Amino acid sequence: MAAARAHPHPTGVDDVDARLERTIEELLDDRQAGASICPSEAARAVDPDDWRELMPAARAAAGRLAAAGRAEVTQRGEVVDVRVARGPVRVRRPG
Numbered sequence: 001m002a003a004a005r006a007h008p009h010p011t012g013v014d015d016v017d018a019r020l021e022r023t024i025e026e027l028l029d030d031r032q033a034g035a036s037i038c039p040s041e042a043a044r045a046v047d048p049d050d051w052r053e054l055m056p057a058a059r060a061a062a063g064r065l066a067a068a069g070r071a072e073v074t075q076r077g078e079v080v081d082v083r084v085a086r087g088p089v090r091v092r093r094p095g
Contacts, residue, residue, distance in 0.1 A: 016046065016054070016057060017057055017060070017061055017064075020042050020043070020054065020057055020058050020061035021061045021064060021065055023042040023046055024037065024039070024042045024058075024061055024062060024065060024071065024091055025065070025070065025071075027041055027045070028071065028091065028092065028093050033093070034092065034093075035092065036074065036090035036091055036092035037090065038088070038089075038090060038091075039055065039059050039061070039062050039089065039091060040055060042058050042061065042062075043055055043057075043058040046058075059082050059089065060082075062082055062089070062091045063081075063082040063083055066082065066091075069094060070093075070094075071093060072091070072092050072093070072094050072095075073085065073089050073090070074089065074090045074092060075087065075088070075089050075090070
């Protein structure tokens with residue numbers, strides 16, 4: 001069953017989006033400095049059964065964290081804008 005999505009907050013971030021952001025940060029906190037995660041790890045942690053449905057939201061959460069300077073989204077080791085990146089991306093802490 002997909003994680004229930006509450007009514008969006010005025011900022012456009014609903015409860016599931018906020019959980020994805022927190023989960024990304026927790027996963028990064030648990031990794032060694034410089035290590036990265038796949039957004040799918042956060043989606044799976046939030047909803048193990050229907051994580052694929054959360055992938056667009058997980059990528060968006062990574063993008064919001066990057067915009068806030070709390071993460072970087074990379075592709076083949078280079079920092080990218082997740083909004084335009086196609087294919088697999090990774091998320092890491094900034095420099």
